[in-house]
Amino acid sequence: MTVMEQRGAYRPTPPPAWQPRTDPAPLLPDAEPYRVLGTEAAAKADPELLRRLYAELVKGRRYNAQATALTKQGRLAVYPSSTGQEACEVAAALVLEERDWLFPSYRDTLAVVARGVDPVEALTLLRGDWHTGYDPYEHRVAPLSTPLATQLPHAVGLAHAARLKGDDVVALAMVGDGGTSEGDFHEALNFAAVWQAPVVFLVQNNGFAISVPLAKQTAAPSLAHKAVGYGMPGRLVDGNDAAAVHEVLSDAVRHARAGGGPTLVEAITYRVEAHTNADDATRYRGDSEVETWKQHDPIALLERELTARGLLDDAGVETVRQDAETMAADLRARMNQDPALDPMDLFAHVYAEPTPQLLEQREQLRAELAAEADQEGAQR
């Protein structure tokens, strides 16, 4: 049976016999976001996993702080911080097997790094020495996608292709609350459901699309509810609860891998920093709101759990902090070196073979560079 056939052959339905094609009830998200930390479910959580999540969260926050500092030093053109959203970023990377694929949006540098991509290569786009700095095939991470939600259909197509080839591969695609208003979000979810593609869609609902709050973005009961319209399950999770996000995403990945099709996960979180270093968040939200969310901080939540269960002591906290500092120092040192630039690269990858017109333009630039070098030489 082909992948296409298994969705059922077309059968004309006589008008009086109408009934829903699938029962919507099991697809509906729970009334409350799923939580683990601070609940009874926490006792069942794997201590090793919790420690790993904690270390990655701390490292992630330090990475965000370092990257933001690099914008002030002129080493990065811009940085969209995911501070406050580290639980989603880290869990998205950790739930995947090596053979799986991650499709990040522009705010998901942390997920890319947590997946194993070199921390400097992950910043190439934002430093501006090229667009995608890493080889997407090395860690199976698609390029960071700036046009909102456009990476979602790619994830669906890739997962579908893998399935057609008989490969046991899942794609996890990340998008923000604003991105769910884009047409590509709709089309990707629809294709994924029709094809039963092994995809997990993670919406990080961080409250804002730059300055526009969710209330101006959607009238849906929740973003997770949107899944029902496509015939896939929607799951709602506390996006600041790393253990909960990890569990919900793991379930969705397992479900997809087993042939159960796609899942839409909405993680409720908060963008603690402004949209980017160039944004002024005080124009559209008050400090008290930010402070409220800081009381529900993903690192503090996890630390409280680990400490209460005797899985983390002061020495443990210090070790994790030191590791994060080492990472940041290394990142700082490497980012303080000027990247190697070769203007001739501009023409190298437009086509497999440059067109005759590009060859002419390449020679033009070469001549301009030679003239520039001559002038500089003469001035010295």
Next chain:
Amino acid sequence: MTTVAAKPATMAQALTRAMRDAMAADPSVHVMGEDVGTLGGVFRVTDGLAKEFGEDRCTDTPLAEAGILGTAVGMAMYGLRPVVEMQFDAFAYPAFEQLLSHVAKMRNRTRGKMPLPLTIRVPYGGGIGGVEHHSDSSEAYYMATPGLHVVTPATVADAYGLLRAAIASDDPVVFLEPKRLYWSKDAWNPEEPTAVEPIGRAVVRRSGRSATLITYGPSVPVCMEAAEAARAEGWDLEVVDLRSLVPFDDETVCASVRRTGRAVVVHESGGFGGPGGEIAARVTERCFHHLEAPVLRVAGFDLPYPPPMLERHHLPGVDRILDAVGRLQWEAES
């Protein structure tokens, strides 16, 4: 070795055959789009492919062009070679963000690590009595997008040869199919399909000494007709069929114009901001001292495509072409 005599075949049949041969030769070739499976496409260009190769290789997708192209990008990322059908020129517009931001740029963005071997077939142009949104000449949009190859056949043999080349290409190719030539027939031997035509080479369809008509796709037969009619006026016109708009074959075009000293660019697309402006500029820049007259353009008017009962007034015809040829400053000759 037995040879089968060439017999009349339509451009649509040659396109179907090209996809069939490509699918048989390479299991990574997948055809996808609206109605391409069971129905065989609204123009029947994918007729029989789903039956022969199965629905996983020739897939009826949901009705969503951005989704079709976006998922095809993902499939290409995973090593497949998708051949996407956009049902009509104007129906391709929802897919433009995927086309411009990802299809055209992915190789460049990733320094060549992630090329996208994609073919996007777009039936284009008018002259078939289509109601609105079914007759656009959208080639200028594609030409203006670095990273895309843009190809359009005018003959049955080229339809086969260029589509095979497009599917084999490791770069994305926008393959523009002139709708009104789908049913045009040439003697063509489907048992021994023509060789794959290299993308990027124009061809001289008709040799002449007086002036060059530079054209492509649906306007090629019109220019051939005009060249025949021009004999009565004493003009011996050369017709260059570009076949590939990107890459552009400056060499063949300029060699022709240098021989004839005069040129008219002919296309259905509107003149303002259309392909003819670029072509005329290129020819002028390269052949200025060989030119006896400014390069002229014969194009569709700068209008939204007209309703079918008026479209004949819009489309460049033999008379409009000959009028332009007449304005190529022949006074200087006498």
